[in-house]
Amino acid sequence: MTARAVTEATFEQEVLNNDKAVLVDFWAEWCGPCRAVSPILDQIATEHSEKLDIVKLNVDENPGLAMKYQITAIPAFKVFEKGEVVKTVIGAKPKPALEADLAAFIS
Amino acid sequence: MRDIIIIGSGPAGFTAAIYAARAELKPLLIASSVEIGGELMNTTEVENFPGFPDGIMGPDLMAKLQAQAERFGTEVVYDDVVELELVGPVKRVKLGNGETHEAAAIIYATGSAYRKLGLPEEEVLSGHGLSWCATCDGFFFRQKTIAVVGGGDSAMEEATFLTRFADKVYVIHRRDSLKASKIMQQRAFDNEKIEFIWNAEIAAIHGTTAVTGVTLRDTVTGDERGLDLDGLFVAIGNDPRTHLVHGKLDLTSEGTIAVEGRTSKTNIPGVFAAGDVTDPHYRQAVTAAGSGTVAALDAEQYLAALPKAPEAEVAGDAASVAEAEAGQAALAVAN
Numbered sequence A: 001m002t003a004r005a006v007t008e009a010t011f012e013q014e015v016l017n018n019d020k021a022v023l024v025d026f027w028a029e030w031c032g033p034c035r036a037v038s039p040i041l042d043q044i045a046t047e048h049s050e051k052l053d054i055v056k057l058n059v060d061e062n063p064g065l066a067m068k069y070q071i072t073a074i075p076a077f078k079v080f081e082k083g084e085v086v087k088t089v090i091g092a093k094p095k096p097a098l099e100a101d102l103a104a105f106i107s
Numbered sequence B: 001m002r003d004i005i006i007i008g009s010g011p012a013g014f015t016a017a018i019y020a021a022r023a024e025l026k027p028l029l030i031a032s033s034v035e036i037g038g039e040l041m042n043t044t045e046v047e048n049f050p051g052f053p054d055g056i057m058g059p060d061l062m063a064k065l066q067a068q069a070e071r072f073g074t075e076v077v078y079d080d081v082v083e084l085e086l087v088g089p090v091k092r093v094k095l096g097n098g099e100t101h102e103a104a105a106i107i108y109a110t111g112s113a114y115r116k117l118g119l120p121e122e123e124v125l126s127g128h129g130l131s132w133c134a135t136c137d138g139f140f141f142r143q144k145t146i147a148v149v150g151g152g153d154s155a156m157e158e159a160t161f162l163t164r165f166a167d168k169v170y171v172i173h174r175r176d177s178l179k180a181s182k183i184m185q186q187r188a189f190d191n192e193k194i195e196f197i198w199n200a201e202i203a204a205i206h207g208t209t210a211v212t213g214v215t216l217r218d219t220v221t222g223d224e225r226g227l228d229l230d231g232l233f234v235a236i237g238n239d240p241r242t243h244l245v246h247g248k249l250d251l252t253s254e255g256t257i258a259v260e261g262r263t264s265k266t267n268i269p270g271v272f273a274a275g276d277v278t279d280p281h282y283r284q285a286v287t288a289a290g291s292g293t294v295a296a297l298d299a300e301q302y303l304a305a306l307p308k309a310p311e312a313e314v315a316g317d318a319a320s321v322a323e324a325e326a327g328q329a330a331l332a333v334a335n
Helices: A011-016 A033-045 A064-067 A096-099 B012-023 B039-040 B059-069 B132-140 B153-162 B182-189 B285-305 B310-334
Strands: A005-006 A023-025 A052-058 A077-082 A084-090 B002-007 B029-031 B075-077 B080-087 B091-095 B102-108 B111-113 B144-151 B168-172 B194-197 B201-207 B213-218 B223-228 B230-236 B238-242 B272-273
Touching: A005 A011, A005 A077, A005 B002, A011 A023, A011 B132, A023 A033, A033 A096, A033 B039, A077 B194, A096 B201, B002 B091, B002 B285, B012 B039, B012 B059, B012 B102, B012 B285, B029 B102, B039 B059, B039 B132, B075 B285, B102 B285, B132 B153, B132 B230, B144 B153, B153 B168, B153 B230, B168 B201, B182 B194, B201 B310, B213 B310, B272 B285
Parallel strands: A005 A052, A023 A052, B002 B029, B002 B102, B029 B075, B102 B272, B144 B168, B144 B230, B168 B194
Antiparallel strands: A023 A077, A077 A084, B080 B091, B091 B102, B111 B238, B201 B213, B213 B223
């Protein structure tokens, strides 16, 4: 399952008003580590779709949200619950390391 | 069991794979899970790789090297090596997903990792204004004041690249001259957004949730002063990535894997090393590629000199013994 894209237009509905926990992957086309980690996120999205929603936000196309959430390094992953950021993970990491960081939301 | 496993997906690993694949050794290349392509993935324009007179983007060059390796039958696995067994005729490579792969020969080409400043605040501020990847993070520093630490080609490239976004880029270097190539130096000197701070090192990084500045220490006088910054990019060099082979392969005093003369042979037969993990001096994409070639040719020669697979050898021996006995029997009859 490929994590679906969200934009400034859909962010409120898809992320802030989501009943489930949502991980937002802040990424860009020109960021090599973002592209490298993307298939790992897709795997995690597939394996844990019941607990965690995973969506992607392109920072080039949605600079307002990148600024609002004070993104200064990508890839950056922010987990939202009830509209609030409850966890931030920065940088491309191997799957076991990401799973460990996200344990509270996927296990 | 395979003939050969290549660990690493930079210019050394993929060039070794091109040669090994063309020698019909069907190499398995372990590319890592999130660092596929190695250091060039975080660079922009590569201007010194022969054959590209107009330059080529680092990630594009790596995609081409991978395509070339795969064209001849290289199999690429996107996972990380967690454990290695190198001694003996069967080498074992254990991956993060739990799988173990076996081969008669290994080429170890894991490159190097960014060196850290070694300051306690580094962990906390990493990703919050402190960065090792200008191409990834420069975008977020539009109209900001930032600094690059370092004096080599990477530092000059990053500083020059960052002027696309930032209003002001300091280059902080602990000496009074640069190690960078002349062309990269000149490009930085000519850039009016770049200001050099010589003979200075970072004594501390300020900020609790994001970088707000640094304390600079003069490397000559020891004097300290503050500098306000929105971001700090570190490009102070790299350390060979040898943690998987500590205690297994001999290292040099510089921390790289020791190889015999101009070959890629390590202290363990059948284990070859290539690229930046063996190279404390040159560390170029093209020297790494050359070194990958050497490793593939060394490995090919090693594999050719091996006795055939154990089962075949036993069968062969039994057959030749039977043949000799038959011959002697025939001789006896003739007598």
